[in-house]
Amino acid sequence: MSELINKVTQLLNDKTIDVFIGYEKGSADRIRAAFARTAEQAAKLVYTASCTQNLAGYLMKHEVKKLGKPGLLANVAALRSIMQLASEFQVKDGEVYVLFANADGSFTEFTSFASIEAYLGTTDVGIKSDEQEMIARLEAMSVQERWLFWNKEFDKCIKCYACRAACPMCYCHRCTTDVNQPQWIPVASHERGNLDYHLMRAMHLAGRCVNCGECANACPMDIPLNLLTYQLIDPIKNTFGATAGMKADAVYALSTYKPDDKENFII
């Protein structure tokens, strides 16, 4: 912990960064995101086993952008988020200082995108086994059973948009949800509007999702919405050979094409 605080204090003092995004103690036993701009604020930073939130989402919030050059305490998901944001021209090499938390509690500096890419190349970035099981269980169901399953799940949705706010890839200034001419997504949280919203979100994240799971973590109604985007990862990898958030100069799978892309449903 003192290693982290010393490092951040030094970075803030020598003006390498203007704000450091890390974790601090929240109310009760909770951990919350912290934005340290001074040495006093940096002294409150903590790093424990419960610090699992993907903080990269904050890089795209305009309130945070205003604070100046950011430093970020990153986990694997955050590293991938930064890579994906870089491939979408949202962050430039050298604009973000990345401090990576290793599993043994030590910290590694990543000064360039190339070093992050090299690290990710040697890391397991797949989805968790319980999530894989859940997807396999759903895929084994009949179409009608899946419809009823998701209908029941989406019925719980209260349209709070916490999933959108937590997602590091949902950074559009004007989301399709907010558009009212035409009104793509009904405002009320009824079955039809919820289905629309979640399909729209999954489709807009297809090929961009870095499987951090923040959407499902943020959901107050415990909808497993991360599965929607997770199950698209394999088809996109197998059909187009693309995995999100691995390379800073990657091309988004759906904004490119190959003349010989294979499909079996177009007559």
Place this chain on the structure above:
Amino acid sequence: MQEFEPKIVAFVCNWCTYAGADLTGTSRIKYSANVKIIRFPCTGRIDFMILMKAFENGADGIIVSGCHPNDCHYSTGNFHARRRWIVFRNLLNFTGIETERIQFSWVSAAEGFKWADVVNNTVKKIKEMGPNENYKKIAVSTLFNEEEIINE
């Protein structure tokens, strides 16, 4: 009892399938009248949200059709569309929406016969599948919900 007549919406590209459908007409080829054709500049313009809106508004089936690969008026529109459909079909299948209700096809401006076949076969398939009950149910529950909200 009256036979079920499905409502089919066809989203077609201006340059190939729309002209192809025109050829079907000028060639005096008869085909099912269940289809309502909506013209788009290119298949690349046909957003997945538009297909969802068609289902919501009572479509039992959808046809999406455009130029053959390498024939796109804008060079790459149909290639991009093809990738999008591959992903979208995966998502629909995972959320339990019958992908068979959406028929994708390539119909060029010279394929008047093919267009008639595509429409007739789709209508036949959707007649066998029956009305889009799943979507109709949520549309009905939505109406009640909206009334409730207004009354509140």
